[in-house]
Amino acid sequence: MKITNLYTAAGFGDVSHKSLLVHDSPYFKVLNFNFRPGQGLPVHSHDLEGQVSIVVLEGEGEFRARDDARLPARKGDVLVCDIAEPHGVIATSEMRVLVTIAPPI
């Protein structure tokens, strides 16, 4: 059993976002990303089996999807999609997200 506190473990960065590998195992990978406004994960995808969840812990921004689609990303939102489907997130405020990838890549 392992407990990590995301609010004390990782801060924010002006030059680029801060990230923290919370957990990696054969079952899933868990990552925390903290973004300042304008920072984020550009739309990307991997030609692999599996799914990803992105949980907005704090702040807001936009999820990015196929064909440059933009969807509001608010505190408490959970996005789930295939790893092979284009996905991303860009912050418009200070934003903390938790990403889970199963199986890990």
Place this chain on the structure above:
Amino acid sequence: MKITNLYTAAGFGDVSHKSLLVHDSPYFKVLNFNFRPGQGLPVHSHDLEGQVSIVVLEGEGEFRARDDARLPARKGDVLVCDIAEPHGVIATSEMRVLVTIAPPI
């Protein structure tokens, strides 16, 4: 791609906690639980392969573990453990948690 907002999807219950199945697939299962003080998930385990994460989105309480161990559960905490390892969580305030199980059980 599917987006669920946990703050609008599920509330709290006086008689028992409220839960929401956010996602279920061959890769992982994602569940939201909202607890009032005293509510929670008692210590339990399953004799199965896999791991579980419990993220505290709001509020506080205690994680419960083997041998009745109690550990503080605060906003931003992420607990990860084997499904076969005893684990639980009890709220001491209104508390929102997100549970991810991989592979799903």
